[in-house]
Amino acid sequence: AKSKTRWSVGLPMLPCSRRATMTKEDGQRSQAAVPIILSLDELRVDLAPDIRRHLASQYESLVSRSPFSSAVSEGDDDDSVRESSSRPSSSAAERHLDRILDAMKRPPSATCCRVNIINSSVEEVRVRLDDALGPWRERRNAARRLRLLRAAAADDDSDGGRKRRRPEGSAGDEHDAEKEGEGRTGDEGEADDDVDDMIARPSGALPDVLLVGRSGARASTAGALRGPPPIASPNSSSGESSSPRAVFPNWEKRSERGWPSTHRALIVDRLCGEAVLRGSDVFVRGVLAADAGIAEGEDLAVYAHLDGGGEDEGDGGGGKKSAGSAKAFPRGLLLERYGGRCVFLGTGAARCGRADMFRLPRGLAVDMSSSSSAGAAAAVGPDLPPLNGVLESEMMLQNLPSAMVAHVLGPRSGEAILDMCSAPGGKACHVASLMRNEGLVVACDRSRGKVVLAREKFKTVGATCVVPLALNSTRCVVRDGSPWRSPKEIIESASATKKDGLLDVKAFHPESFDRILLDPPCSALGLRPKLRVDIKTLRDLSKHAEYQRRFASEAVALLKPGGTMTWSTCTIDASENEEMVGHVLREFPSMELAPIPFDLGRAGLPERGLSDAERCMVRRFDPCDDGDTMGFFVAKFVKKARS
CATH class of the missing domain: 2.30.130.10 (PUA domain)
Structure with a gap:
């Protein structure tokens, strides 16, 4: 017992x-069973061998072209590339993939906040967001000062009491602690750890996006640690420090x-x-x-x-x-x-x-912002504040490439717009924001539970023009020959279900929507940070592209002649990106690519089903690119008007 x-x-x-x-x-x-404890630097995002070969092969043509190939060679001086070049892979394409995987396990250095211009202006949100960051700054700086005080006290005692110490908490003690931190870097001190420069600033690329992060932010040195660094504990009798101070001695x-x-x-x-x-x-x-x-x-x-x-x-x-x-x-x-x-x-x-x-x-x-242990690593990732739930009705956390999609779609007041795979609803909210709630946005998803949650989000941000529907977007076109009705007419005549109050709508008539936003389920091989990839085989990966084709055919059927459709994914896999765009162009001659008027990302990969002119009209984001974003892809189609 x-x-x-x-x-x-x-x-x-x-x-x-x-x-x-x-x-x-x-x-x-x-x-x-002994645990395996890694530092973030040591962690390798592994891929199944066939998936690795598949992804590396798509970069072979890219890295062989100048000036990108020289950029990869110059990058060999980086620690991440030196590490990857010591691995069995030797080709430039595989080394580039290793750079992507190394970046994938780390988050971007800034948090992207998309402003809901239905309720507030960008400047109003910037000011309120800076005010909201105030308590976090205070906690962060207070914890920093306490860490420095404790580190200074340990240093004093290690000198055998040769330094004259003031009572803990006095103004002079705090000043000395700040002086102790000067000149230290990395794990030894925190001279650059002050967060008064944590600000919300315009992105410069998208008019309704703010970036929250420290100006001139640099990578955390704590990424090399497997745990908190040792904390010296004073030994007053000997004048030396015993290492470490232990909770479990x-x-x-x-x-x-x-x-x-x-x-x-x-x-x-x-x-x-x-x-x-x-x-x-x-x-x-x-x-x-x-x-x-x-x-x-x-x-x-x-x-x-x-x-x-x-x-x-x-x-x-x-x-x-x-x-x-x-x-x-x-x-x-x-x-x-x-x-x-x-x-x-x-x-x-x-x-x-x-x-x-x-x-x-x-x-x-x-x-995570209040650690006070002397010498401890407060954060392995970039020093970013928690923003979930902050100014919920006025802004939304959204990755920069994802926030670009609604701008590429270009919604206009009074239009009927379909978001085919809407959950969790961020892009539909953005479309409603750009339309100022003047028009109709139909937000669909197959999961009723996700649609119910998205409905609450639409209410929170005041997106009154959004109608959430639970339907299967791979079978959402009316093909029974019934009289044509507009989306507005179908929605106004639909009844709400007793189960959750969602409207009972399952399909729309062909050529019903002015614009369609299609962000289909994908392999998500672009999310950051991503600490592990769960896809086990190349066959499992290829199923995503097969499934996506079913969404594409329905979207083309529902789009009006002259209408616009966007295709976006959060993956680096070309079979779901460039090759899928090529599939749409081949299978549906009425669809043609349109240029994207934003200086973000770069052209699509060569030799992946698109001509050089076509790949320059799509935008690809790789995690290791200079833009410091997640992996993402966006294409814009226009359906040819009838002659």
């Missing part, structure tokens, strides 16, 4: 039957397993980890495993689970897989029993105790 009690402590989410049968031997077997196996002895730690799921890299805090639903004894207010080391399991690589008795996890383990697992692969994200301050992290249905678990 004693051994069972020992191993069940701190596992509030495990089923009672599982806890009751857990023995000391079970725990010892689980402890035998006598737990040798902890350091052998790679966990920090200076901090308690927790592990979040992969999707939560990717959000943290973009500036988010940790919320309770994202926490998977944690040390025992975590108390509110203490600094924690935070890691993201990548793959591998905890207990027996199974479902942990809970029968459910964890979000962002290839293999499941029980949520609520003690850290000492974790045996998966994870990556270090930084440190933050606990905002609740361990029990509440696994008991509460929602709430903040870790504030």
